[in-house]
Amino acid sequence: MLQKMYDWIDERIDITPIWRDIADHEVPEHVNPAHHFSAFVYCFGGLTFFVVVIQILSGMFLTMYYVPDIENAWKSVYYLQTQVAHGQIVRGMHHWGASVVIVMLLLHTLRVFFQGAYKKPRELNWMVGVLLFFVMLGLGFTGYLLPWDNKAYFATEVGLNIAGQVPLIGDWLITLLGGHPEIIGAQTLTRFFAIHVFFLPAALFALLAVHFILIRRQGISGPL
Amino acid sequence: MSDKKKQVTRRQFLNYTLTGVGGFMAAGMLISPLRMAIDPVLQPSGDGDFANVGLSVDDITTEPQPVEWEVEQVDAWYKSDVTRKAFVFKNDQDEIVALSPKCTHLGCMVSWEGSESHPDQFYCPCHDGRFTKDGTNVEGTPPLEPLHVYEHKVENGMLFLGKAYPRGEA
Numbered sequence: 001m002l003q004k005m006y007d008w009i010d011e012r013i014d015i016t017p018i019w020r021d022i023a024d025h026e027v028p029e030h031v032n033p034a035h036h037f038s039a040f041v042y043c044f045g046g047l048t049f050f051v052v053v054i055q056i057l058s059g060m061f062l063t064m065y066y067v068p069d070i071e072n073a074w075k076s077v078y079y080l081q082t083q084v085a086h087g088q089i090v091r092g093m094h095h096w097g098a099s100v101v102i103v104m105l106l107l108h109t110l111r112v113f114f115q116g117a118y119k120k121p122r123e124l125n126w127m128v129g130v131l132l133f134f135v136m137l138g139l140g141f142t143g144y145l146l147p148w149d150n151k152a153y154f155a156t157e158v159g160l161n162i163a164g165q166v167p168l169i170g171d172w173l174i175t176l177l178g179g180h181p182e183i184i185g186a187q188t189l190t191r192f193f194a195i196h197v198f199f200l201p202a203a204l205f206a207l208l209a210v211h212f213i214l215i216r217r218q219g220i221s222g223p224l
Numbered sequence: 225m226s227d228k229k230k231q232v233t234r235r236q237f238l239n240y241t242l243t244g245v246g247g248f249m250a251a252g253m254l255i256s257p258l259r260m261a262i263d264p265v266l267q268p269s270g271d272g273d274f275a276n277v278g279l280s281v282d283d284i285t286t287e288p289q290p291v292e293w294e295v296e297q298v299d300a301w302y303k304s305d306v307t308r309k310a311f312v313f314k315n316d317q318d319e320i321v322a323l324s325p326k327c328t329h330l331g332c333m334v335s336w337e338g339s340e341s342h343p344d345q346f347y348c349p350c351h352d353g354r355f356t357k358d359g360t361n362v363e364g365t366p367p368l369e370p371l372h373v374y375e376h377k378v379e380n381g382m383l384f385l386g387k388a389y390p391r392g393e394a
C-alpha cells in the first residue's frame with residue numbers, strides 16, 4: 001500500500017533523487033559509534049537538532065493556551081500547567097529542553113573546536129554556528145519572560161540592563177527590545193512573545209538550513 | 225567602446241527596470257512594519273508629574289528614610305497604579321535629597337544599611353553593589369554610576385517627587 005503510494009508519486013514527480021540527496025549517504029567509519037565508541041562525540045550536533053525539534057513542537061502546542069498579555073499570561077501558564085491534561089508534561093519538555101539544547105550546543109561546539117573541524121574549508125559553517133548560538137540564547141532570553149512571574153520579570157530587568165551597557169546605543173537598545181524606556185510591561189511581553197515565537201524561529205530555520213546544506217556540500221571532516 | 229553613443233541593451237534596460245520596481249516593492253512592504261517596530265524608540269519621553277509622597281518636610285532627617293507612594297502609570301494600553309520608592313534625607317548643606325533605590329548596576333533594589341558589614345551605605349544584595357549616603361557608587365563594587373536622583377519640590381510643607389534622573393542631569 002505505502003509502496004504503491006510512493007510509486008504513484010514517484011512516477012509523476014521523480015522524488016527518488018531528491019530523497020537520495022537528503023538521506024541516502026554513507027556514514028564514514030570514523031564517525032560511527034558502532035565502530036569506535038568514542039565517535040559518540042559526533043552525535044551532539046544531531047542531538048542539538050533533536051532538542052530544537054522538541055522545542056518547536058512543544059512550543060507550538062503551548063501557544064494553544066498561552067496569551068501574551070500581562071493580565072493573563074501567568075494565569076494561562078498556571079492553567080495549562082495544572083488543569084490541562086499533559087500540559088505539565090508539554091511545558092516540562094519546553095522548560096527543560098531550553099536548558100538541554102544549550103548544553104548539547106556547547107558539547108557540539110567543543111567537539112568541533114577540539115577536533116579542529118572548523119578549519120579550512122569549514123570556516124563559514126563555524127560562523128553560521130556562532131550565529132545559531134546567539135539565536136538560541138535569544139530564544140532562551142525572550143522565552144524566559146513569557147510565564148510573567150517574578151523570576152521572569154527580574155531576569156528581564158537584568159538582561160535588558162546588560163543590553164543597556166552597550167556603548168552609545170545602549171538606551172536605544174533597551175527601548176527597542178523592551179518596547180518602553182523604563183517599564184517592563186505590556187509592550188515588553190508582546191514584543192518578547194513576537195520575537196520568541198516568530199522572529200527568532202524564522203532566523204533559526206534559515207541558519208539551520210545553511211548549516212546543513214554546507215555540511216552536505218563539504219562532508220563531515222576526516223578522522224584525526 | 226566605439227565613438228558612437230553608449231547603447232543600453234534591451235537586456236540591461238529590463239534588468240534595471242525590474243531591479244528598480246522590485247526594490248520599490250520590497251521597500252513598500254518593509255517600510256511600515258519597520259517604522260512600527262521602532263515606534264517606542266521615537267516616542268518623546270514624558271516628563272513625570274510631581275506626586276505628593278505623604279512626607280512632611282519637617283520629618284526629613286539626615287538619616288535616609290524610605291518613602292513609598294503611588295502613581296498612575298500608563299504603559300501603552302495598560303493603566304495601573306504602581307508603587308514608587310525613594311530614600312529621602314537632608315544632606316550636609318541642609319538640602320533635601322531623594323534617591324532612587326534602583327541599583328545602577330543591573331536594576332535590583334538597594335536598601336539603606338542593608339548589609340551589616342557596611343553601615344552608612346546603601347547595599348544591593350544582587351552582586352554586593354554599594355553606594356555612599358549621597359548616592360555615589362563605591363569603587364570596586366559593580367555599579368558604575370551614582371544612584372539616580374528624583375526631582376523634588378515642596379508645597380505646603382509637603383514633599384513632592386517627580387522623575388528620577390542620573391545625577392547631574394536633573
Ligand code: HEM
Nearest residue numbers: 055056059060062063066095098139140143144146147197
Ligand atoms: C530553541 C528553541 C527554543 C528555546 C530555547 C525556547 C526557550 C523557552 C524558555 C526558556 C521558556 C520559559 C519556560 C519556562 O520558564 O517554563 C519558553 C517559553 C515559551 N516558549 Fe519557547 N523556546 C524555543 C522555541 C519556541 C517556539 C518555536 C515556540 C512557538 C512556536 C515557543 C513558544 C513558547 C511559549 C508559548 C512559551 C510560554 C509558555 C511557558 O512559559 O511555559 N518556543 N521558551
Ligand code: FES
Nearest residue numbers: 327329330348353
Ligand atoms: S544589580 Fe546591584 S550590584 Fe548588581
